[in-house]
Amino acid sequence: MLSINDLRASVEGKEILKGINLEVKPGEVHAIMGPNGSGKSTLASVLAGREEYEVTGGNVIFDGKEILEMAPEERAAQGIFLAFQYPVEIPGVTTINFLKTAVNEIRKYRGESPLDAAQFLKMVREKAKLVSMNDSLLKRALNEGFSGGEKKRNEIFQMAVLEPKLAILDETDSGLDIDALRIVAEGVNSLRSPDRAAIVVTHYQRLLDYIVPDFVHVLYKGRIVKSGPKELALELEEKGYDWIKAEVEAVS
Amino acid sequence: MSTETIDLKTRLITDFHARESVMNGEASSEFHQKKRAALAEFDRLGFPTIRHEEWKYSNVKDLISASYNFGAEGSVGFAELEDLKIPEQDANIVYFVNGHYSAELSRFVSSQTEITISSLSEAYKKTPALVTSYFDELTKGGQDAFTALNTAFAQDGIFIHVPDNQSVTHPVILRFVSDARVQNVGSQPRNIIAVGRNSSLKLAEAFRTLGTERSFTNAVTEIYVGEDANVEYYKVQNESDNAYHIGTTQVRMSDRSHFYAGTVTLNGRFTRNNLNIVLDGERCDAHMYGLYFPDGTQHVDNHTVADHCKPNSESNELYKGILRDRAKGVFNGKIFVRPDAQKTNAFQSCKNIVLSPDATMNTKPQLEIFADDVKCSHGTTTGQIDEEALFYMRSRGISRPEAMALLMYAFCADVVSQIKIDSIREYLEGVIAKKLAS
Ligand SMILES: Nc1ncnc2c1ncn2[C@@H]1O[C@H](COP(=O)(O)OP(=O)(O)OP(=O)(O)O)[C@@H](O)[C@H]1O
């Protein structure tokens, strides 16, 4: 489904991704962990098409198509969704209006007819229930004045509405209380299916108790330096990153 | 270079004297004496150059270098106006074509006990003393050449009088059409709006152009807001790419009155709006909202004044603009707080999005405060579209142009929502959405 090959990217002349290789098959969940500043959000952003980052090498194939030349909206229409580590506040645009535009733009791109107001509302209500998203939040300006947890929940709500093939969650768990964490995880799990996949960036094993990954990768200094089964996350939680850093230094 | 300047000025002055010479007895009327005084003022001031502080960023050289047929008869029928229409609602609709009142196109729904609406020339014929008592009372001595010019040539426009204790239910919509299909045309509409004590009125002025020749509109509106009165005034400019517009709206507010102004410049070659509000009463509040969308090489200049003369009043101002291409915008907002005007609250904000590196916005807040117990704040911002917000929206599948349009629309929304005449707000919502999507 997703194949990342020797991906290199830099910002302001500084190389941040230094050759990432990752293979994600339909139905899989991959967790990406790693110390602060190692490039996790950069990888997520490059996959979603943030233009600030200059791709200096490698390629990314999604569903058989090279996506690096695609605009962010095109990638979204192809089925890629990024839940932001820091969701953006957009004054004056209500969440509901924003989502309606997004849904219908994607439908248009796929050659489908737009949803009418009633169909859209029905769908939105169902999804809002799924992630216990308060109705009043939907009518407010997108993320404006939302609490940290509300913003994260809104990301998952949008994901539920857009039903992406590949969801990339960038620290969606940080800032969530225990109940919200469970709800968010349920939202993600409800989308799990043999033809969808997810990449979950997190610092904590906690989330992975709910969203059980098939693989865990450690990103360090712009490279995936270790990959393993879900138990790797437990090991990291217990021992921290020093032993991995030491391994990397020993090799280089 | 300056010979052409002298040309238009000289031509206008000669024209004035020619008209005067065929006036018979009317030339000695008080009304005409006011015009004569204004002509002398215009003669003394001359057209402003960019050396004039109030015209530093707005050069009228191009405007005055052409000649215009002032008062050309336009024969415009409903069919030709179809495209220019604002969707109808129950409103008093008054048409002016090239400055001439059109009885044929106009339509009145309000009762005459609520409101008197007539063309200025008719009103003057019927009640010369009443009209004279209002005419130029708010604008005289204003040190503005264009206003003086308008006063000197004032012939037609609207005269609205709302007696005391009348709440006028139907809005009054004034439609000024420049018919520039065959020649350069000029018009100088003069409007007088007097709203009595404890009365209310919703009023709009809409400016449109037919054709692509040059049009020059020099409009002046004087608004009297009586004690406890409530007046909403909207000015909507959607003129041609070859339209030059200079307008002054001069307002005087009395005790406990409320005044709302919304000034929306959708299109026009060169636009200068002066909105001067004298808060000449206690406990009154004035609200000024503005929006402008210049593109190409268009120029939009808004000069506003909130002049606080008495204690306990409030003024509140929000102007917003989106500038593209090589457009130029100017905002100059003056707040005066006179020594008597203790406990004044005055707020001013001007926010702009500049979409092109070649577009420029000049903002100048100007506060002159002579009282000590006042709350004043002002702020101006000029920035680009928020790239972070744009990426967020695009990552959800919204195309770049659509995301831009949504963000820009959101930027304008708090001004548009202030417009309380439904048909005009809806019209603006449509036009703005279309404009932003292009
Ligand atoms: N726009 C930018 N300009 C300059 N440096 C940047 C930019 N974006 C990222 N970086 C740098 O790239 C490196 C990787 O950042 P990134 O946000 O990808 O880390 P991360 O792994 O997500 O960290 P965290 O766990 O703290 O979220 C950091 O050193 C960061 O400062």
Ligand SMILES: [Mg+2]
């Ligand atoms: Mg990060």
